[in-house]
Amino acid sequence: MYLKHLILRNFRNHKETDFHFSALVNLIYGNNGQGKTSILEAIYFLSTGRSFRTHNLSDLIREGQQYFYLEAHFIKDELQQKLQVYYDETTKRIQYNHTNYPKLTSIIGILPSVLSHPNDLALIIGTPHERRRFLDIYLSQADPLYLHHLNRYYKAMKQRNHALRAQEMQTLPAWEQIMFPSALYLIDKRTELSSYLLDPATEWLSLLSNKKDLLDIHYQSSLAKRDPLKWEKNRHKDMLLKATSLGPHRDDLLFLLSGKQAKNFSSEGQKRSLIYALKLAQWNWMQQKIGYSPLLCLDDFGMQLDPKRQENLISCFSRFKQVFICSANVIKGKFADTTRSFWIEQGAIS
Amino acid sequence: MYLKHLILRNFRNHKETDFHFSALVNLIYGNNGQGKTSILEAIYFLSTGRSFRTHNLSDLIREGQQYFYLEAHFIKDELQQKLQVYYDETTKRIQYNHTNYPKLTSIIGILPSVLSHPNDLALIIGTPHERRRFLDIYLSQADPLYLHHLNRYYKAMKQRNHALRAQEMQTLPAWEQIMFPSALYLIDKRTELSSYLLDPATEWLSLLSNKKDLLDIHYQSSLAKRDPLKWEKNRHKDMLLKATSLGPHRDDLLFLLSGKQAKNFSSEGQKRSLIYALKLAQWNWMQQKIGYSPLLCLDDFGMQLDPKRQENLISCFSRFKQVFICSANVIKGKFADTTRSFWIEQGAIS
Numbered sequence: 001m002y003l004k005h006l007i008l009r010n011f012r013n014h015k016e017t018d019f020h021f022s023a024l025v026n027l028i029y030g031n032n033g034q035g036k037t038s039i040l041e042a043i044y045f046l047s048t049g050r051s052f053r054t055h056n057l058s059d060l061i062r063e064g065q066q067y068f069y070l071e072a073h074f075i076k077d078e079l080q081q082k083l084q085v086y087y088d089e090t091t092k093r094i095q096y097n098h099t100n101y102p103k104l105t106s107i108i109g110i111l112p113s114v115l116s117h118p119n120d121l122a123l124i125i126g127t128p129h130e131r132r133r134f135l136d137i138y139l140s141q142a143d144p145l146y147l148h149h150l151n152r153y154y155k156a157m158k159q160r161n162h163a164l165r166a167q168e169m170q171t172l173p174a175w176e177q178i179m180f181p182s183a184l185y186l187i188d189k190r191t192e193l194s195s196y197l198l199d200p201a202t203e204w205l206s207l208l209s210n211k212k213d214l215l216d217i218h219y220q221s222s223l224a225k226r227d228p229l230k231w232e233k234n235r236h237k238d239m240l241l242k243a244t245s246l247g248p249h250r251d252d253l254l255f256l257l258s259g260k261q262a263k264n265f266s267s268e269g270q271k272r273s274l275i276y277a278l279k280l281a282q283w284n285w286m287q288q289k290i291g292y293s294p295l296l297c298l299d300d301f302g303m304q305l306d307p308k309r310q311e312n313l314i315s316c317f318s319r320f321k322q323v324f325i326c327s328a329n330v331i332k333g334k335f336a337d338t339t340r341s342f343w344i345e346q347g348a349i350s
Numbered sequence: 351m352y353l354k355h356l357i358l359r360n361f362r363n364h365k366e367t368d369f370h371f372s373a374l375v376n377l378i379y380g381n382n383g384q385g386k387t388s389i390l391e392a393i394y395f396l397s398t399g400r401s402f403r404t405h406n407l408s409d410l411i412r413e414g415q416q417y418f419y420l421e422a423h424f425i426k427d428e429l430q431q432k433l434q435v436y437y438d439e440t441t442k443r444i445q446y447n448h449t450n451y452p453k454l455t456s457i458i459g460i461l462p463s464v465l466s467h468p469n470d471l472a473l474i475i476g477t478p479h480e481r482r483r484f485l486d487i488y489l490s491q492a493d494p495l496y497l498h499h500l501n502r503y504y505k506a507m508k509q510r511n512h513a514l515r516a517q518e519m520q521t522l523p524a525w526e527q528i529m530f531p532s533a534l535y536l537i538d539k540r541t542e543l544s545s546y547l548l549d550p551a552t553e554w555l556s557l558l559s560n561k562k563d564l565l566d567i568h569y570q571s572s573l574a575k576r577d578p579l580k581w582e583k584n585r586h587k588d589m590l591l592k593a594t595s596l597g598p599h600r601d602d603l604l605f606l607l608s609g610k611q612a613k614n615f616s617s618e619g620q621k622r623s624l625i626y627a628l629k630l631a632q633w634n635w636m637q638q639k640i641g642y643s644p645l646l647c648l649d650d651f652g653m654q655l656d657p658k659r660q661e662n663l664i665s666c667f668s669r670f671k672q673v674f675i676c677s678a679n680v681i682k683g684k685f686a687d688t689t690r691s692f693w694i695e696q697g698a699i700s
Contacts, residue, residue, distance in 0.1 A: 031656040032559075032618075032619025032622075032623065032654070032659060033559075033562070033563070033617040034617075035617075037617055054614055118471075121468075209382075213383070264403070264406075264409055266383065267384075267385075267386070268382075268468050268649070269382025269383060269678050270383045272382075300654055304650055304653055304678060306381040306382045306679065307678075308381060309381075328654060328656040329656065
């Protein structure tokens with residue numbers, strides 16, 4: 001897959017910007033606040049139907065304007081294809097080739113991409129919730145059954161919690177029976193994904209750090225022993241807590257660097273390298289699932305990496321087919337001549 | 351004040367490192383994971399009695415060792431002074447000049463500093479709780495009465511919430527009466543600090559952004575009308591929510607850039623510039639309170655700033671007396687010749 005041509009109209013601070021991208025590396029650079037990230041945001045939006053910066057679509061409309069419009073021309077399955085999205089306060093229009101689509105969520109899967117953004121750091125330093133969400137998002141995309149079990153589990157658990165608060169002891173077993181098979185499914189798939197990611201992520205991290213940082217990933221489950229009676233044994237405690245204290249909704253993903261928890265012991269640059277390694281591993285996983293190369297988008301390229309690690313990261317871009325990189329620093333010289341570059345100023349290529 | 355000499359022994363990955371600092375700018379650079387941030391962590395530890403990376407003091411001890419030791423020699427009030435901290439799993443020894451101190455918290459105020467760290471971004475993109483905490487920490491340090499009212503307010507509110515949950519309507523007025531004067535004190539002081547910070551932060555941000563980013567800061571209070579009956583009017587609603595829905599514990603600090611919320615509308619580089627401007631303004635505030643220049647420590651210097659903004663930031667260092675800067679990139683050439691620099695490799699100056 002190759003995103004050839006992208007048009008942004010009234011999108012963020014872009015009035016009307018046309019990009020003719022290279023099939024390999026595209027470098028988008030410029031000063032702070034000129035509209036670099038908005039270009040990745042447009043690609044992400046066409047890829048997922050949402051923004052990674054706002055939940056409110058109106059935020060995406062250029063100030064003083066009534067609508068935004070995105071148009072992407074790309075080659076997929078050796079065919080020239082087109083995706084268009086128009087939005088104003090009252091109307092959403094989504095067209096894929098010549099077919100109208102009813103909802104933004106329907107475009108997921110058309111233009112797959114992997115994004116790395118400064119906020120990804122939350123994956124390491126944030127709450128377990130954020131790490132579970134990382135796993136859930138990717139598993140749900142690839143496996144409809146996963147989404148089914150995720151919903152089933154959370155719904156039954158909500159009911160169990162309700163019963164705990166109302167002290168309705170007699171209804172607990174019914175909810176636990178629904179929760180159990182779904183819990184096992186979630187734990188199995190999450191463990192599977194974690195160990196799938198371990199190999200490529202270890203390899204990427206070793207490459208970035210010149211073999212200095214040794215990675216380990218553990219999916220830590222409170223139901224590790226797969227004991228169906230765990231909830232029963234915990235009923236009294238849960239009654240006091242008014243909440244279900246065990247289950248995949250409390251699990252966590254542990255990242256260890258050279259045997260120590262990255263969250264507490266790694267430097268900012270090591271954490272950032274780990275994030276890159278995880279994102280590249282996610283790209284590997286996605287490529288295997290869909291059978292072709294998803295777009296790779298890196299915002300604030302190389303931030304916090306020392307020059308050697310930046311160079312190492314650049315050296316592996318050729319393996320990712322089409323790459324989009326944003327940077328506030330002129331790093332053009334570090335890239336091969338095949339890189340196409342765009343200097344962005346006030347929402348336009350200049 | 352001027353930190354002349356700092357000794358780290360078994361602190362993080364530093365076995366025994368001695369720093370003889372310049373009274374002006376000190377540049378600490380080196381690759382990722384070599385122990386740069388640990389030097390700022392040591393300074394911060396001597397300044398506040400705690401780390402900004404961990405709550406667990408044992409994390410600070412070098413792997414395989416039993417203790418850590420920090421020793422600082424500095425000039426304050428034109429006198430040569432000394433601060434020492436020793437910690438092992440069973441003992442804490444704190445000595446200021448030749449006096450033993452009982453607790454780590456007793457050293458607050460001896461070696462005042464302002465730190466800017468990548469995680470500060472939470473101040474803009476994080477929850478209101480983090481912004482309230484930012485205000486509370488600085489107000490508590492400068493004003494013992496503030497800490498008194500903060501405790502008084504939260505204790506009474508906890509009791510009111512308890513009464514709400516227990517449906518004990520009759521005790522609510524008593525708690526509200528305690529909460530009210532303390533709430534007003536907190537709101538007044540927070541509003542005062544917010545507007546105090548606005549002027550210097552606006553100036554710093556204008557300097558960083560070449561007058562492009564216009565700042566506004568608002569302290570947003572749910573008790574803005576100072577109505578003593580607000581809680582009474584809300585009792586019924588609060589009973590349903592089982593929580594106090596109004597008061598300084600729900601207030602927020604709003605950062606606007608050119609009239610738009612920085613959280614949602616600013617680029618990463620603009621957010622980062624805003625953080626620097628706030629930290630520098632905090633330095634101004636602290637300097638005014640204590641009557642001399644606190645140390646200024648900047649971790650991951652210039653991250654996400656474009657070259658022009660980096661240059662602008664460097665140009666104002668001379669105003670801050672002693673500055674400590676960490677960077678994973680060789681930015682030495684950008685600094686004046688008066689800068690002393692330390693290349694850190696595997697927890698040592700090399």
